Amino acid sequence: MTDLNTxxxxxxxxxxxxxxxxxxxxxxMFEIARxxxxxxxxxxxxxxxxxxxxxxxxxxxxxxxxxxxxxxxEQDFYDLTWAYLTRAAADHVIHTEIFFDPQGHTERGVAFxxxxxxxxxxxxxxxxxxxxxxxxxxxxxxxxxxEEALATWDEAQPHLSLIDGVGLDSSEVGxxxxxxxxxxxxARAAGLHLVAxxxxxxxxxxxxxxxxxxxxxxVDHGNRALEDQALxxxxxxEGLCLTVCPxxxxxxxxxxxxxxxxxxxxxxxxxxxxxNSDDPSYxxxxxxxxFLALINALPLSRTDIEVxxxxxxxxxxxxxxxxxxxxxxxxxxxxNTG
Ligand SMILES: [Zn+2]
Numbered sequence: 001m002t003d004l005n006t007x008x009x010x011x012x013x014x015x016x017x018x019x020x021x022x023x024x025x026x027x028x029m030f031e032i033a034r035x036x037x038x039x040x041x042x043x044x045x046x047x048x049x050x051x052x053x054x055x056x057x058x059x060x061x062x063x064x065x066x067x068x069x070x071x072x073x074e075q076d077f078y079d080l081t082w083a084y085l086t087r088a089a090a091d092h093v094i095h096t097e098i099f100f101d102p103q104g105h106t107e108r109g110v111a112f113x114x115x116x117x118x119x120x121x122x123x124x125x126x127x128x129x130x131x132x133x134x135x136x137x138x139x140x141x142x143x144x145x146x147e148e149a150l151a152t153w154d155e156a157q158p159h160l161s162l163i164d165g166v167g168l169d170s171s172e173v174g175x176x177x178x179x180x181x182x183x184x185x186x187a188r189a190a191g192l193h194l195v196a197x198x199x200x201x202x203x204x205x206x207x208x209x210x211x212x213x214x215x216x217x218x219v220d221h222g223n224r225a226l227e228d229q230a231l232x233x234x235x236x237x238e239g240l241c242l243t244v245c246p247x248x249x250x251x252x253x254x255x256x257x258x259x260x261x262x263x264x265x266x267x268x269x270x271x272x273x274x275x276n277s278d279d280p281s282y283x284x285x286x287x288x289x290x291f292l293a294l295i296n297a298l299p300l301s302r303t304d305i306e307v308x309x310x311x312x313x314x315x316x317x318x319x320x321x322x323x324x325x326x327x328x329x330x331x332x333x334x335x336n337t338g
Pocket of ligand 1: 220279
């Protein structure tokens with residue numbers, strides 16, 4: 001009988017919660033800083049890794065924005081995205097839905113076209129060379145104002161054919177989803193998919209707002225939904241996917257120990273979580289590392305792993321025929337892996 005780690009590691013899978021800037025490995029950060037002649041406040045790769053010792057979301061975000069400051073040219077965004085895609089391919093990711101934060105770049109004077117162009121070019125190459133399909137989700141930084149988000153929305157208009165959805169990320173507490181009602185209404189009118197980070201550090205009321213005011217189709221994180229039984233019922237009834245990120249939860253102290261991760265509670269409550277890496281360079285692992293951490297810490301069954309893998313495709317924004325094909329591929333893998 002195949003052990004659960006091997007079953008999960010080799011399975012074809014989807015990743016639905018991945019910030020491309022959070023996949024920036026220190027080695028590539030140094031290389032791009034050197035060729036762009038940007039000074040980093042770190043002397044070595046080890047120095048950077050040593051700085052990845054956060055106790056909350058804000059401490060992480062401070063260093064996250066520092067890291068992305070070396071990204072200036074279209075080729076930088078291509079290289080960043082390609083590095084993630086080759087790493088994801090090694091974990092048998094066959095479909096990925098990537099977040100990017102244009103405001104983290106345009107406010108530094110980088111052209112929107114270079115950001116979205118470099119990322120999209122790598123995603124196109126991944127389809128041809130790695131067999132990975134993808135969707136691209138533009139996130140608004142919630143610590144900034146809605147006026148700034150609306151300006152970014154306007155800036156994105158010439159590039160909407162490359163963008164499949166919008167999301168909401170950055171510092172959650174004090175920045176409720178309702179703050180971004182207008183910009184999400186515009187994205188909805190344009191036919192884009194809608195997601196938002198909610199209930200990671202913020203209260204369950206932020207998840208209600210994301211559902212009612214922003215009309216999201218998927219909840220990013222959503223851990224704190226478990227504090228509100230009416231909310232659990234609604235999420236379960238509507239079958240909304242929760243994009244859960246175990247190593248991120250541990251690193252940002254959303255949980256104190258992987259043994260206390262709520263994934264099993266979520267599954268047992270009828271919720272629909274899948275497993276993702278969030279910001280893998282900063283949080284200590286890619287998607288298979290996240291499965292491994294859960295399997296080692298919790299009494300998950302083979303069925304639990306199969307459901308988590310299936311949820312990744314079911315919760316994706318793939319079109320129905322691609323989704324059916326991916327689920328069929330997963331089902332065959334499961335059947336042939338005793
Ligand atoms: Zn995230």
